[in-house]
Amino acid sequence: GAFTKGILNRNVATGSGGGLYLASSATLNFSRLTIEANSAGSDGGGIVLTSGVLQISRSLFHANSAVTRGGAVYGAAGSDLQSENSTYSSNSAGTTGGALHINGTLLARANTHTLNSAGSDGGAIYLESAPGLRLIENSVISGNTVASADNDIAFPSRLFSSTYNLYNVISDPLFTPGTGDLIGLPALLDVLASNGGDSKTHALLCGSAAINAANPASTLTLDQRNLPRNIGGRSDMGSFEKQDICPSGCSIDSVLVGVQGACDPVSNTYSQQVTIYSTSAPISGNLVVNGQAFAVSASPQTVTLNGLPSNGSAVTLEAGYSDDSTCVFSLAAAWTAAADCYSCPDQTPSNLQSTFVDATNAVRLSWTPIPGTLACRVSGRPLGAPAFAIGSRIGPAVSQLIIPEINLVNGTSYEWFVVCACEIPPTPASLTNPSVLDTFTYDNGEPVCDAASEPTNLEAAYQSGDGSMLLSWDPPAGMINCRLNFRPFGAPLFGIRSVDGTPPTSYSIPATDLSPGTSYEWKIRCSCSVPPGPGEQTDFSVLDTFVYPTFREALFTGKDKMDLYPNPVSDAFVLELQDLATGDYQVEVFAADGRSVAALRGEAAGGVAVQHQFSVSSWTPGAYWVRVTNADGIYTMNFVKSE
Numbered sequence: 180g181a182f183t184k185g186i187l188n189r190n191v192a193t194g195s196g197g198g199l200y201l202a203s204s205a206t207l208n209f210s211r212l213t214i215e216a217n218s219a220g221s222d223g224g225g226i227v228l229t230s231g232v233l234q235i236s237r238s239l240f241h242a243n244s245a246v247t248r249g250g251a252v253y254g255a256a257g258s259d260l261q262s263e264n265s266t267y268s269s270n271s272a273g274t275t276g277g278a279l280h281i282n283g284t285l286l287a288r289a290n291t292h293t294l295n296s297a298g299s300d301g302g303a304i305y306l307e308s309a310p311g312l313r314l315i316e317n318s319v320i321s322g323n324t325v326a327s328a329d330n331d332i333a334f335p336s337r338l339f340s341s342t343y344n345l346y347n348v349i350s351d352p353l354f355t356p357g358t359g360d361l362i363g364l365p366a367l368l369d370v371l372a373s374n375g376g377d378s379k380t381h382a383l384l385c386g387s388a389a390i391n392a393a394n395p396a397s398t399l400t401l402d403q404r405n406l407p408r409n410i411g412g413r414s415d416m417g418s419f420e421k422q423d424i425c426p427s428g429c430s431i432d433s434v435l436v437g438v439q440g441a442c443d444p445v446s447n448t449y450s451q452q453v454t455i456y457s458t459s460a461p462i463s464g465n466l467v468v469n470g471q472a473f474a475v476s477a478s479p480q481t482v483t484l485n486g487l488p489s490n491g492s493a494v495t496l497e498a499g500y501s502d503d504s505t506c507v508f509s510l511a512a513a514w515t516a517a518a519d520c521y522s523c524p525d526q527t528p529s530n531l532q533s534t535f536v537d538a539t540n541a542v543r544l545s546w547t548p549i550p551g552t553l554a555c556r557v558s559g560r561p562l563g564a565p566a567f568a569i570g571s572r573i574g575p576a577v578s579q580l581i582i583p584e585i586n587l588v589n590g591t592s593y594e595w596f597v598v599c600a601c602e603i604p605p606t607p608a609s610l611t612n613p614s615v616l617d618t619f620t621y622d623n624g625e626p627v628c629d630a631a632s633e634p635t636n637l638e639a640a641y642q643s644g645d646g647s648m649l650l651s652w653d654p655p656a657g658m659i660n661c662r663l664n665f666r667p668f669g670a671p672l673f674g675i676r677s678v679d680g681t682p683p684t685s686y687s688i689p690a691t692d693l694s695p696g697t698s699y700e701w702k703i704r705c706s707c708s709v710p711p712g713p714g715e716q717t718d719f720s721v722l723d724t725f726v727y728p729t730f731r732e733a734l735f736t737g738k739d740k741m742d743l744y745p746n747p748v749s750d751a752f753v754l755e756l757q758d759l760a761t762g763d764y765q766v767e768v769f770a771a772d773g774r775s776v777a778a779l780r781g782e783a784a785g786g787v788a789v790q791h792q793f794s795v796s797s798w799t800p801g802a803y804w805v806r807v808t809n810a811d812g813i814y815t816m817n818f819v820k821s822e
Contacts, residue, residue: 180205180207180208181207181208181209181210182207182208182209182210182212183209183210183211183212184210184211184212184377185211185212185213186212186213186214186215187199187212187213187214187215187217187225188213188214188215188216188217189215189216189217190217190218191217191218191219192217192218192219192220192221193220194219194220194221195219195220195221195222195223195227195245195253196219196222196223196226196227196253197217197218197219197223197224197225197243197244197245198214198217198224198225198226198243199225199226199227200223200226200227200229201226201227201228201229201231201233202229202230203230203231204230204231205231205232206231206232206234207231207232207233207234208234208236209233209234209235209236209238210235210236210237210238211236211237211238211376211377211378212235212238212239212378213238213239213241213377213378213379214226214238214239214240214241214243214251215239215240215241215242215243216241216242216243217243217244218243218244218245219244219245219246220246221245221246221247221248222245222247222248222249222253222280223245223248223249223252223253223280224243224244224245224249224250224251224270224271224272225240225243225250225251225252225270226251226252226253227249227252227253227255228252228253228254228255228258228260228283229255229257229258230255230257230258231258231259232258232259232261233252233254233258233259233260233261234261234263235260235261235262235263235265236262236263236264236265237263237264237265237376237377237378237403237404237405238265238266238378238403239265239266239268239378239379239380239403240252240265240266240267240268240270240278241266241268241269241270241371241379242268242269242270243270243271244270244271244272245271245272245273246272246273247272247273247274247275248272248274248275248276248280248305249272249275249276249278249279249280249305250270250271250272250276250277250278250295250296250297251267251270251277251278251279251295252278252279252280253276253279253280254279254280254281254282254283254284254285255282255283256282256283256308257283258282258283258284259283259284259285259286259311260279260281260283260284260285260286260287261285261286261287262285262286262287262288262290263287263288263289263290263399264288264289264290264399264401264402264403264418265290265291265403265418266290266291266371266378266379266380266381266403266418266419267279267290267291267292267293267295267303268291268292268293268294268295268371268379268381269294269295269371270295270296271295271296271297272296272297272298272305273297273298274297274298274299274300275297275298275299275300275301275305275333276297276301276303276304276305276333277295277296277297277301277302277303277323277324277325278292278295278303278304278323279292279303279304279305280301280304280305280307281304281305281306281307281313282307282308283311284311284312284313285306285312285313285314285315286312286314287314287315287316287318288314288315288316288317288318288399289316289317289318289393289397289399289402289414289416289417289418290318290319290417290418291318291319291368291380291381291417291418291419292304292318292319292320292321292323292331293319293320293321293322293323293366293368293381294322294323295323295324296323296324296325297323297324297325297330298325298326299325299326300325300330300333300350301325301330301332301333301334302323302324302325302330302331302332302333303320303323303331303332304320304331304332304333305332305333305334306332306333306334306335306337306338307334307337308337311339312339313337313338313339313340314338314339314340314341315338315340315341315342315344316340316341316342316343316344316394316397317342317343317344317393317394317397317399317414317416317417318344318345318416318417319344319345319366319368319389319416319417319418320332320344320345320346320347321345321346321347321366321368322347322366322368323347330348330350331346331347331348331349332346332349332350332351333350333351334351335349335351335354336351336353336354336355338354340357341354341356341357341360342357342358342359342360342394343357343358343359343360343392343393343394343397343416344357344359344360344361344416345360345361345364345366345388345389345392345416345417346360346361346362346363347362347363347366348363349362359392359393359394361388361392364388364462365386365387365388366383366387366388366389367383367384367385367386367387367388368381368382368383368384368387369381369382369383369384374404374419375404375406376403376404376405376406377404378403380403380404380418380419381417381419382419382421383415383417383419383421385425385428386425386428386459387415387421388462389415389416389417390411390415390421390425391411391412391413391414391415392413392415392416393408393413393414393415393416394414395413397414399414402415402418402419402420403418403419404419406420406422407420407422408420410422410423410424411424428458428459429457429458429459429460429461429500429503429505429506430457430458430459430506431455431456431457431460431498431499431506431507431508432456432457432458433456434453434454434455434456434496434498434508434510434513435453435454435456435479436451436452436453436496436513436514437451437452437453437454437481438451438452439451439452439514439517440517441517442489442517442518442519442520443489443520444520444521444522444525445522445525445526445527446486447488447489447519447520447521448485448486448487448488448489449487449489449516449517450483450484450485450486450487451483451484451487451494451514452481452482452483452484453468453481453482453483453484453496453498453513454479454480454481454482455468455478455479455480455481455482455498455508456478456479457478457479457480457506458478460475460478460500460503460506461475461500461501461502461503461506462475463475463502464500464501464502464503465500465501465502466480466482466498466499466500466501467498467499467500467501468482468484468496468497468498469484469487469494469496469497469498470497471484471485472501475500475502487516487517488516489516489517489518489519489520489521490516490518490519491515491516491517491518491519492515492516493511493512493514493515493516494512494513494514494515494516495509495510495511495512495513496508496509496510496513496514497509521550521551523549523550523551523552523601523609523611524601524608524609524610524611524612525611525612526549526551526552526599526611526612527611527612527613527614528546528547528549528555528596528597528598528599528611528612528613528614529546529547529614530546530547531544531545531546531595531596531597531614531615531617532544532545532546532617533545533595533617533619535621535622535623536581539583539584540584540623541581541582541583541584541587542581542582542587542619542621543579543580543581543582544557544559544579544580544581544582544595544597545578545579545580546578546579546597546614547578548576548577548578549576549599549611550576551576551601552575552576552577552599552600552601552611553573553574553575553577553600553601553602553603554571554572554573554574554577554599554600554603554605555571555572555577555578555580555597555598555599555600556569556570556571556597556598556599556600557569557570557571557572557580557595557596557597558595558596558597558598559582559593559594559595559596560593560594560595561588561591561592561593562591562592562593562594562618568586570582573603577599584623587621587623588621589621589622589623589625589627589628590620590621590622590627590628590629590656590657591620591621592618592619592620592621593618593619593620593621594616594617594618595616595617595618595619596613596614596615596616596617597613597614598610598611598612598613598614599611626656626657626707627656627657628656628657628658628707628714628715629655629656629657629658629717630655630657630706630707630714630715630716630717631655631717632655632656632717633655633704633717633718633719633720633721634652634653634654634655634661634703634704634705634717634720635652635653635720636651636652636653637650637651637652637701637702637703637720637721637723638650638651638652638723639651639701639723639725641727641728642687643770643771643801643802645689645690645801645802645819646689646690646693646771646801646802647687647688647689647690647693648687648688648693648725648727649685649686649687650663650665650685650686650687650688650701650703651684651685652684652685652703652720653684654682654683654684654703654705654717655705655717656682657682657707658682658683658705658706658707658717659679659680659681659682659683659706659707659708659709660677660678660679660680660683660705660706660708660709660711661677661678661680661683661686661703661704661705661706662675662676662677662678662703662704662705662706663675663676663677663678663686663701663703664701664702664703664704664719665688665699665700665701665702666699666700666701667694667697667698667699668697668698668699668700668724674692676688679709682705683705690802693727694727695727695728696726696727696728697726697727698724698725698726698727699724699725699726699727700722700723700724701722701723701724701725702719702720702721702722702723703719703720704716704717704718704719704720705717728771740756740757740758740759740807740814741754741755741756741757741805741807741814741816742754742755742757743755743805743816743818746818746819747818747819747820747821748795748818748819748820748821749795749796749820749821749822750794750795750796751792751793751794751795751796752792752793752795752818753790753791753792754766754790754791754792754793754805755788755789755790756781756783756788756789756790756791756807757788758786758788759783759785759789759807759809759811760783760785760809760810760811761783761784761785762782762783762809762810763780763781763782763783763809763810764780764781764782764783764807764808764809765778765779765780765781765807765808765809766778766779766780766781766791766805766806766807767805767806767807767808768793768803768804768805768806769803769804769805769806770799770801770802770803771801771802771803771804776798776803777793779791783809795820798820799820800819800820800821800822801819801820802817802818802819802820803817803818803819803820804816804817804818805817805818
């Protein structure tokens with residue numbers, strides 16, 4: 180249920196729940212209410228919540244009292260209190276939790292708790308055991324007491340989360356402040372008054388640490404009075420959003436110019452120490468002195484300005500705060516800059532860059548010019564080369580050198596560095612420090628010919644479909660032709676095959692060029708053109724070997740003893756046996772990998788031809804062979820099953 184815009188006051192309970200005793204497990208929503216001057220003889224001067232969810236928004240709990248716990252609200256175990264944009268003021272409890280005693284869960288955002296009191300602990304809030312979520316955010320909890328001593332919240336270590344809250348006194352030594360939490364800073368709350376809206380509030384006075392201190396990511400757009408938040412660029416903590424901008428009380432009263440550092444001959448700069456004395460300065464943001472920012476700290480704040488130019492001139496000091504644009508200070512001729520101490524030989528060429536020049540395919544090497552230099556020398560070489568080549572440019576503050584295309588090799592990586600001279604002719608003492616080494620890879624857009632590398636990853640694979648051997652390799656970049664050399668192992672000469680491609684990566688040696696059971700060795704070399712020019716052909720790869728598989732174990736060829744047709748065969752073939760010796764014989768058919776796919780036995784009559792027909796329509800296309808065995812020996816013949 181929902182209760183909106185009303186007053187619940189001056190009710191008395193001899194037990195718990197002076198104003199309301201809520202025992203429902205439902206979710207209740209209280210909005211724009213004033214719950215005031217209610218009292219209970221036990222717990223919960225304003226409200227007792229035994230279970231369920233109570234959502235409170237834009238409401239005031241004022242001057243409620245309980246003899247024991249929870250002057251405004253007592254939340255029992257199993258209850259869930261959710262409070263937002265509400266004020267808890269001048270409530271009291273005889274023992275714990277002047278405003279809230281929570282034994283269940285708590286979600287509290289943008290509330291103000293002040294002037295509440297408890298007899299023993301938790302002037303504003305007392306957190307008992309921690310069975311569930313406890314979160315307090317963007318709230319002001321300040322000016323609450325326990326037995327006449329400041330004490331705002333007891334056992335905040337039992338919170339699940341505390342962020343962007345302003346506390347005055349925390350008694351729990353186990354509590355660790357969360358992001359944005361402020362402790363011990365002034366809340367500066369005005370008296371409870373009608374400041375607009377349906378219920379009274381405590382206005383924030385100028386100088387309050389709660390102003391513009393809430394979570395920058397807060398999604399609340401209105402305060403307790405239904406007035407907009409984020410007035411000063413960021414919401415205020417608590418239930419009240421200040422609608423006007425406070426006049427600044429900040430002033431920079433004086434400046435003490437401290438120690439000046441010596442001039443650095445490399446950068447020709449110096450450092451200067453300055454101490455700023457200020458009153459009511461911002462507590463956040465940066466102190467900005469002559470354009471350099473420093474995190475704000477207590478006055479007086481001493482800072483060191485670095486990298487100031489050494490020119491011997493009078494320096495005007497400009498100081499101010501990033502969080503208060505009105506708090507500024509200026510002092511002409513605050514000090515005199517260190518004298519110029521620039522040393523040309525102490526410099527180091529920097530910001531080395533290499534740029535491809537499209538119009539000429541050249542490379543421009545450049546660096547930041549060094550004042551005072553009269554010439555520069557560039558030393559460069561291909562990566563890994565033993566010596567540097569040298570190029571020079573003469574002129575004041577030289578900063579580039581053009582390397583023409585004729586001096587560069589496409590696809591090659593180079594390294595280079597620069598040394599400049601402060602005198603002509605240069606002497607060792609007049610040279611700058613050498614720059615760091617820089618690298619670039621020359622790429623003029625043309626195919627790279629990596630003739631310095633060799634073909635790699637040589638592999639040989641038998642192809643069961645046609646009995647060939649597929650030789651493959653990885654050629655270097657830019658190759659368009661490879662020459663394959665292969666031979667039977669131990670043969671005196673290599674056979675040569677030319678392989679074209681972009682790039683060429685494989686070659687198939689037909690079965691007719693290979694002998695079963697024979698070992699072969701092979702190697703490959705590739706080129707970027709045909710015929711290859713100088714520097715356009717690789718060295719040979721390493722030798723690789725393979726053994727061509729054995730397909731038959733023949734004692735005799737079968738040409739004078741048998742005939743097989745058609746060959747190649749698609750659906751069926753006829754095997755004709757001729758002039759076999761009298762007696763038993765056996766016919767076996769094998770696939771190229773040695774699997775037996777058919778077999779039969781017969782008896783020859785001596786000199787009489789015999790025919791056998793085999794259906795092969797279901798066989799896998801590829802190479803096969805027939806073996807006939809009788810008393811005279813073994814006869815074999817190859818054939819091919821086509822698609």
